Structures are given as structure tokens and as C-alpha cells.
Amino acid sequence: MATETTTDRRTSAASADAAARANGQAPLLDVRNLKTYFFTEDGVMPAVDGVTFSLRRGGTLGILGESGCGKSVTSLSIMRLVPQPPGRIVGGEVIFEGEDLLRKKESEMRRIRGKEIAMIFQEPMTSLNPVFTVGNQIMEAIMLHQRVSKAEARRQAIEMLRLVGIPSPERRVDDYPHQMSGGMRQRVMIAMALSCNPKLxxxxxxxxxxxxxxxxxxLDxxxxxxxRLGTAVMLITHNMGVIAELVEHVVVMYAGKIVESADVRSIFAMPRHPYTxxxxxxxxxxxxxxxxxxxxEGVVPSPYNMPKGCRFHPxxxxAREICKQLEPPMMQVGPTQRVACWQYTNFEPVEMPAPGEAVPLWKAAAPGAGTAGGPATATRGGQGV
Known part of the structure; x- marks a missing residue:
């Protein structure tokens, strides 16, 4: 019997993606088994280790977790902004509009950043250049991607400042970042990110x-x-209030992995993973x-010394003995809810696979077993919105 190759699988997946886009059902962003490692003198740090999720057009996804769980590195990997060295994306796919961003040239990524995908960075005071006016910084993005005159770019910059609620935008467009409050600088960052009407x-x-x-x-x-603009939003935060206020679907990360994924109502009404x-x-x-x-209790484990089995078990x-030995699979425990935790399946360990083999380390629970949310089923897939 013929063996399906990696190329065959990618061709099949590409055909399925094309069909889904034709029917208007394909997600805008589909991250598949993304792995980003940092190679340092102290060892290899798996900052993002097999992350999978998707985001629909116009949807809102929240990525939640403590500091050091891999949230920001995930976003930088999507934008292809991971510092190299020491960082490197070592595996996975980032499918945006049906194309894998990880296979694009840097020149192609520069055309996508700011125009198709925009990002609001964590600290506006360090993200804005202190020696240029906020207007010049917004105009730069507009002129780069829209190929308009300086006068037209200034007009659009003023309109964007007005759109994000900055008073007297005709005057504030010539202000420097230090002349603005923290809230105003954050609004400038939003105006800059949305100046080219990105899809994400x-x-x-x-x-x-x-x-x-x-x-x-x-948030308002x-x-x-x-x-108003129909932009899809991926929100990274550790603030549960922000998650409840703004997002539709939540992905919970811990130590570089996704431990739970669900719609926002399910996360707050019935969280499944002990970490959540x-x-x-x-x-x-x-x-x-x-x-x-x-x-x-405790702290996020050192990325250079991840615990065996479930990374949250310490x-x-x-935690049970199985938690200390084997990494839990992603279990479907509700219509939109998935969780990586051994307490949601009746498992029977099998022999470890040989190197390179994709043999599961568990057997799914029998029909009817699991939790009150429904039968627990072992899945290989990711977390969708």
C-alpha cells in the first residue's frame, strides 16, 4: 500500500483550504503546530512548542496566560519578527489568506506587515520613535503601503487620529510621543496599526x-x-477582565503549549483545565x-528545564502518576471546548513510538466515558474559533 508523503499531505491540505475559501468558510488565520525555539549558550528554549489555533474573518481571539507562557513569542512568530539569532521558527505553518507566511521571502513579509497584518506592541513609549512626531510615524506606514503623496498621507493621519478619539487632531499630529499621556500614546499606536485597514x-x-x-x-x-472596519483581532493578555470584555474565543497557554481552548462563555462558566x-x-x-x-502555587517552569509529561503537573x-510521565492529548469536552488534561479521559498507555513515528501515547475513552460535558475524545487537531 502506498504511503502518504509530507508533500502529499500538504497538497491535500492546500486543496481543502482552497475549497473552503471558495465557500467562504476558511479561517483568516490558521496556525498549525507552530514551534519557535531560542538557541542560547544555556541550551534550547522551546518558547512556543506545538501551538495550533485558528481565527475567523472579523472574529476576536484571546490568548491568555501568565508572563513567560509564550503569548508574545507566538504573535512575533506570526509576524516573522522573532529575533534571529537566537530565535528560530523550527516547525509548523502560519496560514494567512490561504498562504503559509513561513514560506514567504522577507521582502514579501514587509509588504504584508502593516498592510495585511498590523500589530500593537506592548509598550507604546518604547514602540514609538521619540525623535519623530506621531504624525510622521503614522504617515510613514501610509506612504509605504498606499503609495500616496505626503499631503494625502498627512490628511489620512489626521483622520486616523480623529477616528481613535484624539481631540484636536490637526494640532496633535505634530506632537512628539513624550508630549502625550499613556492613553493618548496607545491611541496613536492603534491609529498607526489601523491606518492601512489591515485584515488582522x-x-x-x-x-x-x-x-x-x-x-x-x-477596549471600547x-x-x-x-x-466599523471588520478587522479580525488577536488579543494577547493576562487580564481576565479584558478577555471577558472583548473576545469571542479563548486560548489558554502554559509553558509554550495550549492547555485549553473554548468560547469565552464556556471558559468563565465551566473552566476545565486546573490552570484555567x-x-x-x-x-x-x-x-x-x-x-x-x-x-x-509555584512558578512557570524554566524553559531550559521543562518537566516531563504535563508541564503543569508540578x-x-x-496531578496523578500519568501526568508526570506522558504529555496529555487535546480532549474534546464540549461543543467548542478542548482541554489537554489526563483527568478527562480513560487512558491505556501504549508503547513509546520509534523516532519519527506519529503513534499516539493513549487510547481514546470508550463512548460514554468522560465528563458531564460529553464523551472525552482524543484528537490530533488544534483549537478553532
Whole structure:
């Protein structure tokens, strides 16, 4: 019997993607088994290790997790902005508009960045150039991608500043970043990112270091602009309130891997993974009175010394022996909910595969087994929106 090659699988997947796009069903962004490692003198650091998710056109995806879980590196990998050296994307695919961004030349990526995919970086004061006016920095992106005159670019920059709610944009367009407040600088970053009407906006901690009033204004602004412009948004944050306010689907990351994926209602109503439960329990609630909030014991493991098996097991109160030996597969535990945790399957370990073999280390639970959310089924797929 003929063996399917990697090329055959890619050709088949490309044909399926083309058919889905023709029917208007293909996601805008489809990240498949993405792996980004950093090669340093201390060893190899798997910052992103097999991440899979998708984002529909006009949709909103939230990536949630503690600092050091791989959220920002995931976004930089999508944009092909991982510093080389020491970083390198060692595997996977980033399918955008049906094309793999990881196979494109750097010159092609420069045309995509800013025009098709834009990014709001974590700290606007360090992302904006202090020696140029905010207007010049917005105009640069417009002239680069739209090929318009300087006068037209200035007019569009003023309109973008007005769109994001900056008062007197005709005057503020000539201000330098240090002349603006943190909230204003964040609005400038949003204006710059949206100046070329991108199809995908990646927002990395867009409300960092802002007070709660300004945070609410920025979130309202992003929601309004998304509705008006139809831009898909990928929001990276560790703030559960921001997730609840803005996104449709949530991906929870821990130590470079996705541990849970679900629609936002399911995440808050019935979190499945112990890590997700811990994140939610660490947030104060208005209807509860507690002497002390619950904390997740321990810290995120060193990327140079990841624990064997489930990477969360050293901090997990429910860890069993299997958790310390084998990495859990992604289990379907609800209509839109998937979780990588051994407590959601009846497993039977099998022999370890030979190098290069794609043999699963588990057997799926029998029909009817699993949780109240439905039968637990072992899957190879990722997390879709």
C-alpha cells in the first residue's frame, strides 16, 4: 500500500483550504503546530512548542496566560519578527489568506506587515520613535503601503487620529510621543496599526500600565473600530477582565503549549483545565467575600528545564502518576471546548513510538466515558474559533 508523503499531505491540505475559501468558510488565520525555539549558550528554549489555533474573518481571539507562557513569542512568530539569532521558527505553518507566511521571502513579509497584518506592541513609549512626531510615524506606514503623496498621507493621519478619539487632531499630529499621556500614546499606536485597514490586528497587552478608566476607553475603541472596519483581532493578555470584555474565543497557554481552548462563555462558566481554574480563582469577585485570594502555587517552569509529561503537573493539585510521565492529548469536552488534561479521559498507555513515528501515547475513552460535558475524545487537531 502506498504511503502518504509530507508533500502529499500538504497538497491535500492546500486543496481543502482552497475549497473552503471558495465557500467562504476558511479561517483568516490558521496556525498549525507552530514551534519557535531560542538557541542560547544555556541550551534550547522551546518558547512556543506545538501551538495550533485558528481565527475567523472579523472574529476576536484571546490568548491568555501568565508572563513567560509564550503569548508574545507566538504573535512575533506570526509576524516573522522573532529575533534571529537566537530565535528560530523550527516547525509548523502560519496560514494567512490561504498562504503559509513561513514560506514567504522577507521582502514579501514587509509588504504584508502593516498592510495585511498590523500589530500593537506592548509598550507604546518604547514602540514609538521619540525623535519623530506621531504624525510622521503614522504617515510613514501610509506612504509605504498606499503609495500616496505626503499631503494625502498627512490628511489620512489626521483622520486616523480623529477616528481613535484624539481631540484636536490637526494640532496633535505634530506632537512628539513624550508630549502625550499613556492613553493618548496607545491611541496613536492603534491609529498607526489601523491606518492601512489591515485584515488582522494583533494587540499585545494593549492596556498595559493604563488606569482602569483609560483601559475601558481603549477596549471600547477597539470594539467599535472592529465593528466599523471588520478587522479580525488577536488579543494577547493576562487580564481576565479584558478577555471577558472583548473576545469571542479563548486560548489558554502554559509553558509554550495550549492547555485549553473554548468560547469565552464556556471558559468563565465551566473552566476545565486546573490552570484555567486557578487563573479564574485568583481574580477577586464582587459577589464574594474572601480573606485571601487563591493562588497557584509555584512558578512557570524554566524553559531550559521543562518537566516531563504535563508541564503543569508540578503546580497541579490533581496531578496523578500519568501526568508526570506522558504529555496529555487535546480532549474534546464540549461543543467548542478542548482541554489537554489526563483527568478527562480513560487512558491505556501504549508503547513509546520509534523516532519519527506519529503513534499516539493513549487510547481514546470508550463512548460514554468522560465528563458531564460529553464523551472525552482524543484528537490530533488544534483549537478553532
Amino acid at each position: 490586528l494583533i494587540a499585545d497587552e494593549p492596556t498595559t500600565a493604563l488606569d482602569v478608566t483609560i483601559q475601558a476607553q481603549i 475603541l477597539m470594539r467599535d473600530l472592529q465593528r 481554574v486557578g487563573l479564574l480563582e485568583s481574580v477577586p469577585k464582587l459577589h464574594e467575600t474572601r480573606q485571601r485570594l487563591k493562588a497557584i 503546580r497541579c493539585e490533581l
